Amino acid sequence: MTIKARRRIFIAACLLPGLILFCLFKIYPTLQVFQKSFYVWTGIGDKPKFVGFKNFIDMFHDDVFILALKNTGFLMLIVPVLTLFIALLNASILTRTKLKERNLYRTVFFFPSILSFVVIAILWSFIYHPTIGFLNSGLEFLGLGDYAFAWLGDQRTVLWALAVTLIWQAAGYYMVMYMAGIDGISADLYEAASIDGATSVKQFFYITIPMLWEIIRVTIIFSINGVLSISFVIVSIMTAGGPDRHSEVVMTYLYSQAFANSNFGYAMAIGVFVFIVSLILALISNKLTERGAE
Template sequence: MTMKTRKSIFIASCLLPGLFLFLLFKVYPTLQIFQKSLYLWTGLSDKPKFIGLQNYTDMFHDDTFLLSLKNTGLLMLVVPIVTLLIALVNASILTKSKLKERNIYRTVFFFPSILSFVVIAILWSFIYHPTMGFLNSGLEAVGLDKWALPWLGDQRVVLWALAVTLIWQAAGYYMVIYMAGIDGISPELYEAAELDGATRIKQFIHITIPMLWEIIRVTIIFSINGVLSISFVIVSVMTAGGPDHHSEVVMTYLYSQAFTNSNFGYAMAIGVFIFVISMILALLSNKLTERGTD
């Protein structure tokens, strides 16, 4: 046996156990979800009934699912844009400014990212509380009583209240990523631009953003997928999809169909739909931002 063959066998012996576990616990369950989405199944019966694409047809005639899809789409559109913009601006200010307290600001902005999602949801539930909440109390203290609302009980504002929570949680995380990227930009570029009379805003637009574009592309995909996963916990704890499903998102609706209504086949069809949409959005965002890599 040659040395090359021995080396190949050793590498294979190291990789195969991990590959086996990945196939067993990742790939196989995923394929099972695709298969079970074609059945009428309660999750308990060992003889599910094959119904073909009926679950997928029912999805687009389900008003609650369509409302949850609309809510998720709005969050996925608004939250990443606002979050990444805040993160980028804060990262630029804290990296380039000469504030003595900038290390304190970095810690304060990043702190929400290390908290449990459940803790964040409970904290903001108290902030939004209609009678004891900090938000309404603050509005009343400055004479803006008319602006005080039952934030999590009002169909008009509940989704945007949740969006603020999601933005607050994630902005510090992406800020740290951008700060690391800005630290890697040559200071000579900024010095040359300053000598040419470029303002801080122009430096931000013409140097910082182009030099960070590859990082920004990655964080766009991360933030879009993050809304899908994090919103499940935030919505479940803060509103449970209410009032009247106006804060329902696709992940909470999937969970309720599976574990409340025992409609696992339909829930798996929703899961397949989410998987396909996530892949399409990731590819689309990558394609749309590709022009900035030249």
């Protein structure tokens, strides 16, 4: 046996345990979700009953699911746009202005992204608390008590309140990514633009954004998918879907169908739908943002 063949066998032997575990705990359960989405199954020992596409048809006749879908769509539209804009603006300011406190600000802004989602949800629940919350207390202190009310208990503000929490959690993470990208842009480009009379705003739109475009494309997909996963924890702890289901999102509704109603087949159909929609959104986002830095 040649040395090259032995090397291949050694590499395969090293990769095989990890591959087996990946297939066993990742690929196989995923395939099971797709299969069980065509069944009615309570998950408590009874035999699954095949119903075809009934679970998928029932989804679009389910008023709560439709409301949860609308709420999720709102968060997926608002949160990534504002998060990435704030992150890009902060990154540009901290990088281009050469602040002495740059490392301090970077640490402070990045800190929320390393906190547990549970901690963030509890923290912001206290901030929004109608009687002892920091937000209402601050408004009272400023003489704006008329604007103080139950932010998480009002249908008009609950989604915006959750959006602020999600933006606060993620903006610093993407800011650090953008700062690393801006540091890689040649200073000669900015110097030449300054000599030609370009203002800082024009340099931001005509140099910074185009040169960071590949990073921006990646962060758009990350942020859209991040809303789906993070919103489950945030909503579950902060509002539990209230008031009157007006903060219910798809993932919390999926969880309640599976573990509260023992309707696992229907929950898996929702999971398959979310997977397909996420894949389509990622492909659309990738296609729409496909362009070169030049």
